[in-house]
Amino acid sequence: MKIRVVSSREEIFTLNPNERIVHLAFRPSNKDIFGLVETCPKVEVIQLPKSYMRTVSKSIEMFLQMQRIQLIEGDVWGHRKDINEYYSIPTSVIENIKEMKIEGKPTEEIKKKVVSESKLNPGMVAYILTKEAPA
Structure with a gap:
């Protein structure tokens, strides 16, 4: 992305x-x-x-x-x-989000974890959650 x-x-x-x-x-x-x-x-x-x-x-x-x-x-x-x-948003970040969604983790937990591990802000993580890694 x-x-x-x-x-x-x-x-x-x-x-x-x-x-x-x-x-x-x-x-x-x-x-x-x-x-x-x-x-x-x-x-x-x-x-x-x-x-x-x-x-x-x-x-x-x-x-x-x-x-x-x-x-x-x-x-x-x-x-x-x-x-x-x-x-470019690293592919590893997007893959990580997809994996956590497959594991059934709640959106807020995914957002918190990705924000702390990457330099992305919560708004962008929320966008990626809806666009790149739909449930």
Whole structure:
């Protein structure tokens, strides 16, 4: 599973329209988020660093809800944009989640364990639980 890292507003309009998970590494304005949704109609998740989450307007939160787009707080730890424009979630993490689901562990327990073992935030783990490892 890959997260497209966007580090500037100019980059939004060059994105592949099939992007599903996007991490905005800059403080987006309402216009930037509208532009992202317009450029990438298949987007399912927009991830923002914690400090930027507080500046997102209620109207944008409502707009994203209506579009069924999740707004998740989180970072892409140790990612170098100059090397790769995508941050890859390790396959081992996804396999681990699938195994725990097969074992019948509760969602909250899986989330807690994966968050402590990997550098993923709870919101992203919840998304992976529903998308990559359905029950």
